[in-house]
Amino acid sequence: MTGVKGMLGAVVTAPLVALARVLEVPLRLWQRLTGQGGMVAFFLLPNMAIFTLFVLLPLVINIAYSMTTGAALFLPERTYVGAAQYERLLRCTDYTNLMTCQEDQFWIALRNTGTFVVLQVTLLIVAATITALILNRALRALSFWRAVFFFPVLLSPVVVGLIWRWILDRNGVLNAALVGMGMDPVNWLLERNYAFSAAIGVTIWAHLGFFALILLAGLQAIPRDLYEAAEMDGTKPARVFWRITLPLLMPNMLVVIVLALIRAVQVFDEAYVLTGGGPGTATLFLTQYIYEVGFASLLKNPGLAAAASILMGGVLIVLTLLQLALGKRNERKGRLK
Amino acid sequence: MGRIQLHDIRKSFGAVDVLKGIDLTINEGELVVFVGPSGCGKSTLLRMIAGLDKPSSGRIEIDGVDVTPRSAADRGLAMVFQSYALYPHMTVRANMAFGLQNTNMPKPEIDARISEAARMLEIEPLLDRRPGQLSGGQRQRVAIGRAIVRRPTAFLLDEPLSNLDAELRVSMRAELSALHDRLGATMIHVTHDQVEAMTMADRIVVLRAGKVEQVDTPLNLFNRPANLFVAGFIGAPGMNLWAGQAKDGAVQLDSGARLPLPSGVTVPEGSVTLGIRPQHLRPMAGGPVRAEVRLIEALGPESVVHGDMGAGGTLLAVLAGQPDLARGTVIELGYDPQMAHVFGADGQRLA
Numbered sequence: 001m002t003g004v005k006g007m008l009g010a011v012v013t014a015p016l017v018a019l020a021r022v023l024e025v026p027l028r029l030w031q032r033l034t035g036q037g038g039m040v041a042f043f044l045l046p047n048m049a050i051f052t053l054f055v056l057l058p059l060v061i062n063i064a065y066s067m068t069t070g071a072a073l074f075l076p077e078r079t080y081v082g083a084a085q086y087e088r089l090l091r092c093t094d095y096t097n098l099m100t101c102q103e104d105q106f107w108i109a110l111r112n113t114g115t116f117v118v119l120q121v122t123l124l125i126v127a128a129t130i131t132a133l134i135l136n137r138a139l140r141a142l143s144f145w146r147a148v149f150f151f152p153v154l155l156s157p158v159v160v161g162l163i164w165r166w167i168l169d170r171n172g173v174l175n176a177a178l179v180g181m182g183m184d185p186v187n188w189l190l191e192r193n194y195a196f197s198a199a200i201g202v203t204i205w206a207h208l209g210f211f212a213l214i215l216l217a218g219l220q221a222i223p224r225d226l227y228e229a230a231e232m233d234g235t236k237p238a239r240v241f242w243r244i245t246l247p248l249l250m251p252n253m254l255v256v257i258v259l260a261l262i263r264a265v266q267v268f269d270e271a272y273v274l275t276g277g278g279p280g281t282a283t284l285f286l287t288q289y290i291y292e293v294g295f296a297s298l299l300k301n302p303g304l305a306a307a308a309s310i311l312m313g314g315v316l317i318v319l320t321l322l323q324l325a326l327g328k329r330n331e332r333k334g335r336l337k
Numbered sequence: 338m339g340r341i342q343l344h345d346i347r348k349s350f351g352a353v354d355v356l357k358g359i360d361l362t363i364n365e366g367e368l369v370v371f372v373g374p375s376g377c378g379k380s381t382l383l384r385m386i387a388g389l390d391k392p393s394s395g396r397i398e399i400d401g402v403d404v405t406p407r408s409a410a411d412r413g414l415a416m417v418f419q420s421y422a423l424y425p426h427m428t429v430r431a432n433m434a435f436g437l438q439n440t441n442m443p444k445p446e447i448d449a450r451i452s453e454a455a456r457m458l459e460i461e462p463l464l465d466r467r468p469g470q471l472s473g474g475q476r477q478r479v480a481i482g483r484a485i486v487r488r489p490t491a492f493l494l495d496e497p498l499s500n501l502d503a504e505l506r507v508s509m510r511a512e513l514s515a516l517h518d519r520l521g522a523t524m525i526h527v528t529h530d531q532v533e534a535m536t537m538a539d540r541i542v543v544l545r546a547g548k549v550e551q552v553d554t555p556l557n558l559f560n561r562p563a564n565l566f567v568a569g570f571i572g573a574p575g576m577n578l579w580a581g582q583a584k585d586g587a588v589q590l591d592s593g594a595r596l597p598l599p600s601g602v603t604v605p606e607g608s609v610t611l612g613i614r615p616q617h618l619r620p621m622a623g624g625p626v627r628a629e630v631r632l633i634e635a636l637g638p639e640s641v642v643h644g645d646m647g648a649g650g651t652l653l654a655v656l657a658g659q660p661d662l663a664r665g666t667v668i669e670l671g672y673d674p675q676m677a678h679v680f681g682a683d684g685q686r687l688a
Contacts, residue, residue, distance in 0.1 A: 225422035228389050233436030233487070234410025243435070247426045
């Protein structure tokens with residue numbers, strides 16, 4: 001057994017060893033020439049190059065785009081307009097009435113996204129916490145249930161959207177079931193409130209497992225002794241939850257909330273496949289607005305889309321910094337313990 | 338208040354019998370120590386008394402009332418956990434108040450009880466700190482304080498000293514004993530450390546493999562162990578146990594040595610085990626116990642000698658002072674036969 005393994009190992013490692021021998025001489029020479037700093041640069045360079053090419057550069061180009069106008073694709077052919085695109089996005093004659101805004105679609109998308117973020121994140125966190133609490137108790141077949149709740153996370157967002165459209169469509173599975181039970185069919189995706197609720201429900205279904213798993217890890221890290229001490233003291237279950245479980249889960253909870261916020265702000269694929277932003281603009285979210293203005297509408301306006309994406313990026317940066325700060329705080333606390 | 342009686346307590350986890358019928362009475366105000374090797378069921382037994390686990394069968398009575406079906410909270414007991422189980426996000430004060438708040442006790446009463454316990458345990462300056470900011474010994478005190486404020490019928494202590502360093506353990510041991518005298522409450526203390534058991538207990542319950550081997554005062558356990566297990570478990574270093582054949586008032590060992598039995602007792606001929614505490618051996622020219630010295634642990638006031646008696650027999654002797662011995666020399670030792678213990682083939686005490 002070990003012999004076979006050893007042979008397989010040798011087959012895998014032999015070429016690597018040979019490669020290392022070949023590389024050793026030039027690398028040692030490089031180190032002698034450039035010192036340790038040079039070696040650091042050598043190993044970091046490939047990664048930095050990819051990051052620059054695909055993340056940093058597009059970001060800079062995007063900022064440049066947001067200050068130009070026209071339909072031309074190449075930056076040098078575009079007209080510089082300064083902050084005009086931002087002005088166009090943000091200008092309204094009467095801020096209490098979104099219809100008076102120059103880019104009313106942007107404002108509608110903003111309002112929809114805001115409502116979506118508040119409702120979806122709240123419900124998602126509550127649902128994930130309840131799921132985690134149940135999973136934490138059900139010791140029997142725990143791995144099975146964990147897998148069941150985590151499974152949707154593995155699906156592509158487009159697949160999630162398609163599955164649920166198949167269920168919620170006017171001629172979909174759900175309506176077929178309703179008709180079968182003698183009830184009237186409901187236009188789930190063609191009625192404003194139902195469609196918005198469907199977008200919330202489906203995204204929660206898709207992401208629940210991920211967040212429940214993080215919370216479950218937090219719950220399992222709480223020592224059993226604490227619960228036994230509370231039991232000896234005759235603590236009621238509700239008080240155990242509010243005074244022991246929740247405070248000790250807080251570090252994980254904060255991370256989960258911020259991650260959920262970031263994802264909710266970026267909502268696009270599941271909702272777009274499910275409702276296409278409709279009916280009307282009922283489920284038009286910011287990312288869809290940016291996509292349509294930049295690429296999908298007849299009058300493509302990449303400059304405007306770039307400006308909108310920069311504004312959205314600003315919100316996400318704030319949330320990300322918050323997440324990093326929380327992560328660092330947890331790390332420090334972890335060290336203190 | 339605080340008399341605890343166990344009637345035929347059994348516990349099985351699946352096919353494994355962890356407790357095999359425990360009968361025990363713990364008197365009011367007594368400090369009883371459950372001691373035994375790991376896996377003997379001592380912690381399980383304590384958790385049954387606490388109400389954290391239910392026995393598979395049997396009855397637990399507190400002050401004559403059957404509490405077996407009652408929840409942990411309704412038994413009026415307090416527990417100190419091995420890990421202390423302090424709530425890490427609460428101050429020491431909040432930790433101590435938490436259990437009392439469950440009973441809707443008025444705040445002034447809670448405050449009064451906390452300051453009384455804090456004074457007793459000298460943790461007043463720590464009341465506004467969190468467990469993470471305390472040393473191991475301080476956490477231990479807080480855990481005890483959290484138990485004291487509840488004025489329980491009895492205290493249950495599950496290896497409370499095992500997370501402390503050796504020095505602190507010795508001082509906390511003395512403090513716990515003093516606290517027991519002061520409170521006069523029933524205490525059940527679980528430990529695997531027989532020195533802890535010997536120094537603290539009014540009575541010791543020696544457990545092995547889910548059964549009570551012997552219940553008695555520390556000195557009676559030391560002087561008259563009921564069987565081979567207790568003889569080997571109680572006392573440090575452990576008792577010399579030599580198997581041989583009893584005949585004509587002496588035990589014939591495989592190595593050829595003939596060791597005298599105590600007089601005045603009749604030991605039937607046949608296989609027996611002779612037990613002699615290392616402390617009861619002393620140098621004696623021509624003495625019956627001969628061994629080759631393998632190792633000497635010089636502790637200063639006394640020396641522990643490990644020796645080889647031939648035919649697989651080993652010797653442990655605690656000799657006074659600092660005898661001039663070298664590895665490989667042969668020593669001859671004797672003992673007062675009245676101090677010897679004899680156990681039959683079934684492991685039970687004969688004399």
